[in-house]
Amino acid sequence: MLTVFGTIALDTTRTPFRTQVNVLGGAATFASLSSSFFTRTSIIGVIGSDFPADYKKILDNRIDTRGIIKNNNGRCFHYDSSFDYDLSYRTTNKTELNVIADFRPTVPPEYTNTDYLYLANNDPTQNMKILEHFSNPKLTICDTIEYWILHKRGEVIKMMSRVDGVVINQEEARLLCDEYNLVKCAKYIMSFGPEFVAIKKGENGALFFFEDIIFPAPAYPLDVVVDPTGAGDSFAGGFIGYLAQQKKRTTNVMKEAVIYGNVMGAFAVQDFGISAFLSLSGKDIQSRYEKYRDMVSLG
Amino acid sequence: MLTVFGTIALDTTRTPFRTQVNVLGGAATFASLSSSFFTRTSIIGVIGSDFPADYKKILDNRIDTRGIIKNNNGRCFHYDSSFDYDLSYRTTNKTELNVIADFRPTVPPEYTNTDYLYLANNDPTQNMKILEHFSNPKLTICDTIEYWILHKRGEVIKMMSRVDGVVINQEEARLLCDEYNLVKCAKYIMSFGPEFVAIKKGENGALFFFEDIIFPAPAYPLDVVVDPTGAGDSFAGGFIGYLAQQKKRTTNVMKEAVIYGNVMGAFAVQDFGISAFLSLSGKDIQSRYEKYRDMVSLG
Numbered sequence: 001m002l003t004v005f006g007t008i009a010l011d012t013t014r015t016p017f018r019t020q021v022n023v024l025g026g027a028a029t030f031a032s033l034s035s036s037f038f039t040r041t042s043i044i045g046v047i048g049s050d051f052p053a054d055y056k057k058i059l060d061n062r063i064d065t066r067g068i069i070k071n072n073n074g075r076c077f078h079y080d081s082s083f084d085y086d087l088s089y090r091t092t093n094k095t096e097l098n099v100i101a102d103f104r105p106t107v108p109p110e111y112t113n114t115d116y117l118y119l120a121n122n123d124p125t126q127n128m129k130i131l132e133h134f135s136n137p138k139l140t141i142c143d144t145i146e147y148w149i150l151h152k153r154g155e156v157i158k159m160m161s162r163v164d165g166v167v168i169n170q171e172e173a174r175l176l177c178d179e180y181n182l183v184k185c186a187k188y189i190m191s192f193g194p195e196f197v198a199i200k201k202g203e204n205g206a207l208f209f210f211e212d213i214i215f216p217a218p219a220y221p222l223d224v225v226v227d228p229t230g231a232g233d234s235f236a237g238g239f240i241g242y243l244a245q246q247k248k249r250t251t252n253v254m255k256e257a258v259i260y261g262n263v264m265g266a267f268a269v270q271d272f273g274i275s276a277f278l279s280l281s282g283k284d285i286q287s288r289y290e291k292y293r294d295m296v297s298l299g
Numbered sequence: 300m301l302t303v304f305g306t307i308a309l310d311t312t313r314t315p316f317r318t319q320v321n322v323l324g325g326a327a328t329f330a331s332l333s334s335s336f337f338t339r340t341s342i343i344g345v346i347g348s349d350f351p352a353d354y355k356k357i358l359d360n361r362i363d364t365r366g367i368i369k370n371n372n373g374r375c376f377h378y379d380s381s382f383d384y385d386l387s388y389r390t391t392n393k394t395e396l397n398v399i400a401d402f403r404p405t406v407p408p409e410y411t412n413t414d415y416l417y418l419a420n421n422d423p424t425q426n427m428k429i430l431e432h433f434s435n436p437k438l439t440i441c442d443t444i445e446y447w448i449l450h451k452r453g454e455v456i457k458m459m460s461r462v463d464g465v466v467i468n469q470e471e472a473r474l475l476c477d478e479y480n481l482v483k484c485a486k487y488i489m490s491f492g493p494e495f496v497a498i499k500k501g502e503n504g505a506l507f508f509f510e511d512i513i514f515p516a517p518a519y520p521l522d523v524v525v526d527p528t529g530a531g532d533s534f535a536g537g538f539i540g541y542l543a544q545q546k547k548r549t550t551n552v553m554k555e556a557v558i559y560g561n562v563m564g565a566f567a568v569q570d571f572g573i574s575a576f577l578s579l580s581g582k583d584i585q586s587r588y589e590k591y592r593d594m595v596s597l598g
Contacts, residue, residue: 085479086479087479088479180384180385180386180387181521181522181523181524182520183520183521183522184522187522201503204500204503204504204517205503205515205517207517207520213594214520214594215594215595216504216517216518216520216594216595217517217595218503218504218506218515218516218517219515221481221482221506221513221515222480222482223480223482223483223486224480225480251598252597252598255597255598256597259597293597295512295513295514295515296514296515296516296595296597297597298551298554298555298558298592298595298596299550299551299554
């Protein structure tokens, strides 16, 4: 089983074309829905009294939600952001931590034998505490964000030294490493300990580093992008979800996982919030994966 | 034979690490030196009285320079620019047209049976005049820049309607098409008439569009970039130079050409100006091409 620990949010997302208020969002939501297409997925997170019942149903339908704590004394984590006309720059309007602020995550006993663990962009100290609950996981991956790099850099590095892999945005990799060149950034992050690093580059895909191998994987080209929210988390979910199904982690398997990550990220951005995942089938994913392979194949 | 028409410049390039004054540069210089590793290349351009003899020798050594006019009444085209610390943003300090300003390009009789033609980012009206000199070329490609899109948009589109392929930076594609999405940009440019479009994305490689095929080709990952000047022109030179050697333009051949373009662009940025090309061998190119294929191969 795969366990995802991270935020479950109500997002307000404003694009020049449409504003959606209180849509289901959060790193753990995107990552776990994405991975659920590949493997049995469970989630750890907290919601507030205002979390709509139909959002809970969406999660219940696809994942094991016994690790979701409902805090009736507070409201959900709420993230309000705006995209520019190109949908390429996001401005944060408001971040309300609400129930996240004093959340003490615990691992339900049903989860403790999980083999695969995705620690989203949470407080690195919390991520490491969650990690301690699992005795011998097969694969652990973490992400991080600007806030933790600026405020808890030492803890971020310690966290990265304790996982097998790091998934991180290019801007955050550059900030963490104080270095523009992404090849150098990846080498530096790998010097902390992880076996691999995936640097996410948004519409430019991902750069994947594994042992002494570099795999540059362009994004799946799309002519319509509706809402870029959650693309990176959906990438991470597809990546680790695919790996959870594989017996070995050969170079080819790792490359395939990166492509499934790109494919899931591309689905995520084609509709608002998690909407694209609601009508998605395994067949759609497989068909896009094959189209991608065909596109980049060199004959 | 391949003929390249474009600027031959003296560049002043300032990076935070080093400033180089009056180095050999210009779109035609990079493109023709790059293509000369693949096919016999000739050049059309103008130089001034201050063009150093050893620069002329560099060109003479690798390409047919009978199409270079020396205007002793003026100085060379001079481009002065600065890169930021990341080498990712360039600021123009000064552009001195000098001998370029009233250049009336002509085609030497020795060139008129050329089969392959690369029209660099010149005035589109001039590019179309040069095009008229060639009766039935096998392949014609053009580039353009912001200045012509802003000042001669109609002529740019007319030029694109008369060539087989367009090579263009992503920023300029977006400006020309008034559209951020690059898939839409490429479709729009192809609606003018060209058979294919290569959109150059700098450190993120290229997006190539050919018939109904999209080929996203990441850049060759480098951990040291010295001077990004000329990367795009070197891409174009490698791309058309490789095609000039092929009998057919199948999908696979076109994809290979894009990779050779990326490989030549990656060599160009590893040293100042054209320096990387001075010590380059066909074996180096082939070895990097194979490394690239291996890197992106999906087993």
